[in-house]
Amino acid sequence: MDIAFQENEDRGFYTETFHSSAWIFQGDNVGSGGIRTSLTTRTCAVSIRERTVKISKGTGEYPWGFRIQFSKPIVVTEVDTNGAAEEAGLMVGDYVLAVNGIDVTSIPHSEAADLARQGPDVLTLTVGSDIARGPNTPRPACRGYLHKRTQSGLIKGWRKRWFVLTHDCCLYYYRHKRVSMIQVIKIKQSTKTFLCAFGTTSWSLQDEGKRQALSAIKMEGAEVGPDTSLGKPFVFKCHPQSGFRVYFFCATSNQEMKRWLEAMEKATHTITQNHVWVDVTKHNSNLPPLAVKNPDCLGLLHKMDKSKDSWVQHYCILKDGCLYLYSGIRATHAQGGIYLQGYMVREQSYGAKNSIIELKPPSDEFRTFYLCAENxxxxxxxxxxIKASIKKWLPLHQALQHYMNGPPEETRM
Structure with missing residues (x-):
């Protein structure tokens, strides 16, 4: 889907502005401008993809490890790092649709919170994910403490490090996992004697929360497996595809070693996964034009082909910020299209034509398009x-700002 216009620039989908930024799809709940009412009767944006999340109750004052905000639908605004909710796959921005099988889309979020608190020790949530938050990013494949064999430095041997194997097949390691300020004070106090002995006042806690890993290992193509050459139990190794260094790790048990080896083995194989919005577009593009449901606009348009300095006629379908180009109304599928996220639209003159449609990109590095209707x-x-269809998309940084400026009422779970 993500291919440039080549010999004929009307073939393929131009997606550069979409992939250049992070976008949130707001759907028809946003003011739809001049689009006819009959075309905006959906009560739920097509972007919502439902899934079930089961959270095992943890310990402490907030055993579920997430926060919800007063809104309709209820929105998850915070997920504790290493908490029960994160382990279950709940993500910030998820819409809570049901709690323990009970629909909560039309009740106050405080009642939904009570349903969770009064329920069983395994909280079952039905949540919806926005199409712009893909590709349905799974939680980290594996995380935890391991001992890593050092090959340099003043102190040789094994050092305990916090490892995070992410969905993008990278293994990151830190000195510590994410810690609270109370833990920071305790760690500083415990290292006070060491610092005095070496005569230094500088101190740095490098943890996962700071997002600055000590190093990262690309797992794709790597060789992993158990190792017995060092005479130490629960040792396994990783030899990245690029480079000569072999990494040795030591787990605390055979079960823990097997857990890591299984996760790392999966990470060595390249995983390709489309953004969910690309999947939606691909589905629509394989339909005949009149089979695309609830279009924002449809009809004939001429598009300027600069390579040939000529106008090419297409039957066009506009839907949710994407303009699909067909060879004609009886075509079986789209020839190509334009992702319109970030574009500005205005009426302009072009050559001998007094009135055309100019699609201006957010930056000069992207392509400008010119369209012309019959009159x-x-x-x-x-x-x-087109303006109304583009407004269905919001840059992620603006969406986050809206969350910050939203109703302050929240509930910690």
């Missing part, structure tokens, strides 16, 4: 529809 009134109809 000026049709151009205006398309401009109104």
């Amino acid at each position: 000026a009134n049709e151009n205006k109809r398309w401009i109104i529809a």
Whole structure:
């Protein structure tokens, strides 16, 4: 799907502005401008993908490890690192649709919180994920403390490090896992004698929360397996595809070693996964134009092909910020299309034409497109529809700002 226009620039999908930034799909709940009411009757944006999350109750004052915000639908605004919710795969931005099988889309979030607190020790949530938050990023494949064999430095031997194997097949390691300020004070106090002995006042706690790993190991193509050459139990090794260094790790038990080896073995194989929005677009592009449900606008448009300095006619379908280009109304699938996230739309003159549609990208590094309908009134109809369709998408940083400026009422679980 993510291919540039080649010999014929009307073939393929132009997706550069979409992949250049992070976008949140807001759907038809946003003001839809000039799009006809009959085309915006959906009560739920097509972007929502439901899944079930089962959270085993942890310990402490907030045993579930997440926070929800007063809104409709209820939104997860915080997930504790290394908490029960994170381990279960709950993510910030998830919409809570049901708690323990009970629909909570139309009740106050305080009642939903009570349902969770009064329920069993395994909390079952039905949540929805926005299509723009993909590709359905799974939780880290594996994380925990391991001892790593050192090959340099003043002190040789085995050092305890916090390892995180992420979904993108990278193994990161830190001095510590994410810690609280109370833990920071305790660690500083415990190292006070050591610091005095070596006559230094500098101190640095490098943990996962700071997002600055000591190092990262690319797992794709690596060789992993148990090792008995060092005469130490529960040792396994990793030889990355690039480089000559072999990493040796030591777990606390045979079960723990097997857990890591299984996760690392999976990470050695390249995983390709489309963004969910690309999947949605691909599905729509394989349909005939009139089979695409609830389009924002449809009709004939001419598109300027600069390589040939000519206008090429297409039957076009506009849906959720994507303009699909068909060879004609009876075509079986789209020839290509344009992802419109971030584009500005305006009426402009071009050559001998007094009225055309200019699609201006957010940056000069991206492509500008020129379209033209049959007459000026049709151009205006398309401009109104395209503007409204683009507004369904919001840059991630703006969406986060909206969350920050939203209702302050939240509940910690």
